[in-house]
Amino acid sequence: MIKSVIERVISDDMAGIWKILDSDEKRRIVDAFTLQNFKKNQIIYAEKEAPEHLWCLLKGKVKLYKDGLGGRPQILRLIRPVQYFGYRAYFADEPYVSSAAAFEPSTLGCLPMSLVSEMITNNNQLAWFFIHELSRNLGSSDTKIINLTQKHIRGRLAEALILLRDNYGYEDDNSTLNIFMAREDLANLSNMTTSNAIRTLSGFVTEKIITVDGRRIKILNEPMLRKISKFG
Amino acid sequence: MIKSVIERVISDDMAGIWKILDSDEKRRIVDAFTLQNFKKNQIIYAEKEAPEHLWCLLKGKVKLYKDGLGGRPQILRLIRPVQYFGYRAYFADEPYVSSAAAFEPSTLGCLPMSLVSEMITNNNQLAWFFIHELSRNLGSSDTKIINLTQKHIRGRLAEALILLRDNYGYEDDNSTLNIFMAREDLANLSNMTTSNAIRTLSGFVTEKIITVDGRRIKILNEPMLRKISKFG
DNA sequence: GTATAATTATGTTTTACAACACAAAGTTAT
DNA sequence: ATAACTTTGTGTTGTAAAACATAATTATAC
Numbered sequence: 203m204i205k206s207v208i209e210r211v212i213s214d215d216m217a218g219i220w221k222i223l224d225s226d227e228k229r230r231i232v233d234a235f236t237l238q239n240f241k242k243n244q245i246i247y248a249e250k251e252a253p254e255h256l257w258c259l260l261k262g263k264v265k266l267y268k269d270g271l272g273g274r275p276q277i278l279r280l281i282r283p284v285q286y287f288g289y290r291a292y293f294a295d296e297p298y299v300s301s302a303a304a305f306e307p308s309t310l311g312c313l314p315m316s317l318v319s320e321m322i323t324n325n326n327q328l329a330w331f332f333i334h335e336l337s338r339n340l341g342s343s344d345t346k347i348i349n350l351t352q353k354h355i356r357g358r359l360a361e362a363l364i365l366l367r368d369n370y371g372y373e374d375d376n377s378t379l380n381i382f383m384a385r386e387d388l389a390n391l392s393n394m395t396t397s398n399a400i401r402t403l404s405g406f407v408t409e410k411i412i413t414v415d416g417r418r419i420k421i422l423n424e425p426m427l428r429k430i431s432k433f434g
Numbered sequence: 435m436i437k438s439v440i441e442r443v444i445s446d447d448m449a450g451i452w453k454i455l456d457s458d459e460k461r462r463i464v465d466a467f468t469l470q471n472f473k474k475n476q477i478i479y480a481e482k483e484a485p486e487h488l489w490c491l492l493k494g495k496v497k498l499y500k501d502g503l504g505g506r507p508q509i510l511r512l513i514r515p516v517q518y519f520g521y522r523a524y525f526a527d528e529p530y531v532s533s534a535a536a537f538e539p540s541t542l543g544c545l546p547m548s549l550v551s552e553m554i555t556n557n558n559q560l561a562w563f564f565i566h567e568l569s570r571n572l573g574s575s576d577t578k579i580i581n582l583t584q585k586h587i588r589g590r591l592a593e594a595l596i597l598l599r600d601n602y603g604y605e606d607d608n609s610t611l612n613i614f615m616a617r618e619d620l621a622n623l624s625n626m627t628t629s630n631a632i633r634t635l636s637g638f639v640t641e642k643i644i645t646v647d648g649r650r651i652k653i654l655n656e657p658m659l660r661k662i663s664k665f666g
Numbered sequence: 667g668t669a670t671a672a673t674t675a676t677g678t679t680t681t682a683c684a685a686c687a688c689a690a691a692g693t694t695a696t
Numbered sequence: 697a698t699a700a701c702t703t704t705g706t707g708t709t710g711t712a713a714a715a716c717a718t719a720a721t722t723a724t725a726c
Contacts, residue, residue: 268580270580270583270584271584271585271665274584276579276580276583276584278579290569290572290573291573293565293566293569294566294569294570294572295566296570296573299573299577300576322561322562322565323558323562326558326561329554329561329562329565330554330561332565333554333561333564333565333568334527336525336565336568336572337522337525337526337568338526338528339572340526340568340571340572341522341523341526341528341531343575343576343579344500344531344532344575345500346579347500347508347510347575347578347582348502348503350582350583351508351582351583351625352502352503352504352508353503354712354713355712355713384673384674385675386673394714395713395714396673396674397674397676397713397715397716398713398714400675400676404676416674433503586682587682587683616703616704617703617704618703626683626684627684627685628703628704629684629686629704629706630684632703632704632705632706633705633706636705648704
């Protein structure tokens with residue numbers, strides 16, 4: 203791989219972490235960094251594997267999910283560029299408890315966790331970066347527990363649509379979700395069966411809260427969706 | 435408060451963190467540290483408040499919980515001596531998303547987060563301590579999502595009993611759970627109604643998996659309980 | 667371009683669990 | 697001790713959502 207490409211990626215796309223490193227650290231990052239492409243639905247890592255790398259999504263979309271009983275997966279977190287993942291299990295000194303897969307063709311950067319670990323020890327700002335990330339994720343995870351266990355189907359689906367909106371935003375028309383996912387993924391995000399995701403989505407269409415064209419979802423009434431998410 | 439008592443508490447009970455601090459840091463901790471007692475069911479902090487303190491449970495039992503729709507609380511985490519809590523929201527720069535309350539009369543230590551924050555910046559081992567804690571908690575939280583959403587009532591209650599066993603252990607008889615909680619709390623731990631917690635508990639008694647004497651729960655067949663937890 | 671598979675859609679049946687109602691036992695206050 | 701309240705226990709009813717079934721439509725492979 204061409205070193206200058208990597209240098210550009212790191213100093214440009216990964217600026218957030220990059221800027222807190224000193225020049226020696228930067229050189230070591232450049233040397234250890236690898237770029238990898240993943241196809242649609244390709245698995246990046248799987249539950250129970252030993253965590254060895256810090257992943258950084260540069261282009262595309264990635265889901266973190268966990269397989270439950272009877273192979274019913276639950277999508278735990280959605281990753282967008284430029285976000286980091288794959289580090290939690292290493293820090294906890296555990297095997298992965300969840301898996302990661304690309305939603306669509308994606309480009310990822312990859313660093314050995316041993317190097318990241320070493321840098322955390324030498325660079326306090328980097329330690330703070332991970333403390334912040336972990337703390338935010340833990341808050342979201344705790345909140346998700348309530349959403350998934352206590353809300354009814356409509357509320358859970360509305361919540362999922364809001365999550366997609368907040369995570370990936372709208373297209374240029376300011377209303378079409380900038381991610382096209384299968385009904386099955388939508389179901390796995392909202393803890394329901396695929397049938398019920400389809401049915402409930404149709405309901406929202408009938409109520410003119412959204413329109414649907416295949417996997418393109420257009421949100422017509424976002425306040426109503428937030429309301430259903432909150433009370434449903 | 436008598437300074438020597440605090441010094442003993444910190445150097446003895448809180449040895450895990452204490453040992454990684456230098457003498458100047460230790461002195462500052464002793465000066466800022468306060469001891470507080472909480473009565474049974476007393477709230478330590480509540481959702482939406484601004485986080486200001488690191489709490490350390492020295493004696494007693496504490497629950498972290500989150501109120502859901504219609505006032506149905508979900509217990510998110512159980513704290514035992516000596517564990518730390520209350521720091522996540524501060525690190526995430528958010529108000530609390532959950533509340534903390536004492537299960538039983540408890541003694542807690544309390545430090546301003548601003549001081550903790552400063553020490554993390556100056557002491558990398560302390561940064562690592564929190565990275566580890568947060569990472570483990572995030573793993574548990576993600577796993578809990580699957581347990582609460584995909585398991586049936588029996589599996590969820592079995593899981594809760596196992597959690598109590600792993601967290602607080604057995605009494606001297608090696609089978610009685612070392613925590614006596616109301617059926618309602620048991621229900622709030624396992625995402626079910628109080629009636630169903632009572633009913634399902636009775637079921638376990640009939641099947642000779644446990645015995646019940648008021649709030650004393652004796653586990654007769656732990657392997658079976660783990661089995662129900664895993665597949666139920 | 668046709669076959670095969672996957673996804674989307676909708677109707678029907680079944681069931682796990684909440685909601686409710688009430689009684690008994692236990693706890694706390696006066 | 698007695699009352700007032702809380703917790704525990706059990707039966708009944710209602711319902712949300714899963715499970716199942718079966719088309720229709722859309723992708724994908726050959």
